[in-house]
Amino acid sequence: MSIQILGTGAYVPEHVVTNDDLSRMVETSDEWITQRVGVKERRISVNESASDMAEKAAFRALEAAGVSPESLDLIIAATVSADTICPSLAATVQQRIGAHCPAFDLNSACSGFMFALDTAAAFIARGGYQKVLVIGAERISRILDWTDRSTCVIFGDGAGAVVIEPGSQYLASKLFTQGTSSALSIPAGKGNSPFYEKEVGDYRVVMNGQETFKFAVRRLADDIKEMCDRIGITTEELTWVVPHQANIRIIDLCARRLGLPLEKFYMNIDRYGNTSSASVPISFDELVRSGKLKKGDLIAMCAFGGGLSSGACIIKW
Numbered sequence: 002m003s004i005q006i007l008g009t010g011a012y013v014p015e016h017v018v019t020n021d022d023l024s025r026m027v028e029t030s031d032e033w034i035t036q037r038v039g040v041k042e043r044r045i046s047v048n049e050s051a052s053d054m055a056e057k058a059a060f061r062a063l064e065a066a067g068v069s070p071e072s073l074d075l076i077i078a079a080t081v082s083a084d085t086i087c088p089s090l091a092a093t094v095q096q097r098i099g100a101h102c103p104a105f106d107l108n109s110a111c112s113g114f115m116f117a118l119d120t121a122a123a124f125i126a127r128g129g130y131q132k133v134l135v136i137g138a139e140r141i142s143r144i145l146d147w148t149d150r151s152t153c154v155i156f157g158d159g160a161g162a163v164v165i166e167p168g169s170q171y172l173a174s175k176l177f178t179q180g181t182s183s184a185l186s187i188p189a190g191k192g193n194s195p196f197y198e199k200e201v202g203d204y205r206v207v208m209n210g211q212e213t214f215k216f217a218v219r220r221l222a223d224d225i226k227e228m229c230d231r232i233g234i235t236t237e238e239l240t241w242v243v244p245h246q247a248n249i250r251i252i253d254l255c256a257r258r259l260g261l262p263l264e265k266f267y268m269n270i271d272r273y274g275n276t277s278s279a280s281v282p283i284s285f286d287e288l289v290r291s292g293k294l295k296k297g298d299l300i301a302m303c304a305f306g307g308g309l310s311s312g313a314c315i316i317k318w
């Protein structure tokens with residue numbers, strides 16, 4: 002049993018932070034960020050939590066799907082920046098929207114939404130679950146080192162969501178993990194135990210940009226190619242690729258490796274930066290609402306992130 006997407010939704014905070022704004026905080030420039038990353042501005046929350054944003058994206062997805070919160074069978078949220086470890090972000094959303102189903106969080110950093118979508122598809126395949134809400138939501142600004150110019154210029158806040166049910170759109174998926182903390186890590190922060198002797202870093206994103214970059218280009222291209230081979234299509238047959246919006250150069254190199262024109266890659270990195278696990282569902286929601294999708298279009302979604310991890314899928318619209 003496969004799945005189909007009934008509706009999508011997204012939400013980003015109103016407050017815009019431009020590259021010029023950041024150049025007054027750290028030693029950087031609009032020119033460097035635009036050329037090396039592709040971000041012009043990002044949305045940063047000033048008064049909304051990750052669950053506030055997730056709630057808004059969820060309501061929009063439910064409205065687009067024509068599904069009531071009471072009829073949801075499951076909520077899965079991907080996040081690395083939830084307001085609380087407990088209750089989970091998914092549980093908070095469940096309460097806020099008035100759903101009654103099981104709800105839990107899942108973490109695979111920036112590829113978390115792809116892991117959550119595949120997990121939701123597995124629940125549906127198992128049977129007993131009809132309507133599932135899948136969310137990616139981050140207030141990642143909370144865990145950035147705002148004095149580190151190599152990370153703080155990349156990211157932004159936001160949330161995206163989809164509502165799915167049993168169907169036949171989900172043609173292939175690929176999840177990948179290469180456990181390492183050398184490229185990218187977010188330590189959980191110093192604990193309270195008076196007994197524990199090991200030093201733990203602050204709760205913030207620590208990244209080796211170049212190592213992450215190389216992993217990303219290789220995985221995005223390989224994951225898409227492998228899925229295409231598996232379902233017997235060429236990469237040229239993909240109508241759209243919705244990539245994780247991490248770096249325009251990563252997307253460009255991925256397009257070259259696949260031999261695809263950049264026009265096939267949906268992009269909003271210039272407006273939002275990297276919203277971690279919210280990046281793919283926000284982009285997908287924009288693509289759906291743009292009216293550009295036609296019945297039968299083949300869409301690859303793909304993401305990579307801490308773990309290291311990558312996740313991808315191909316759906317037929």
Ligand code: ACO
Pocket residue numbers: 028029030033034037038110111112150151152154185206208209210211213214217247248275277305306307
């Ligand atoms: N402004 C100006 N200069 C900068 C900035 C900045 N914001 N950041 C770094 N530099 C400087 C460096 O200090 C270095 O200077 P030096 O040559 O004098 O030493 C120079 O620019 C080049 O630095 P690199 O690190 O080589 O720059 P690179 O081209 O690799 O770009 C970047 C850095 C943007 C981080 C890139 O490596 C990248 O995008 N990596 C992937 C990151 C990513 O996608 N992460 C997503 C996962 S996140 C998650 O899962 C939570």
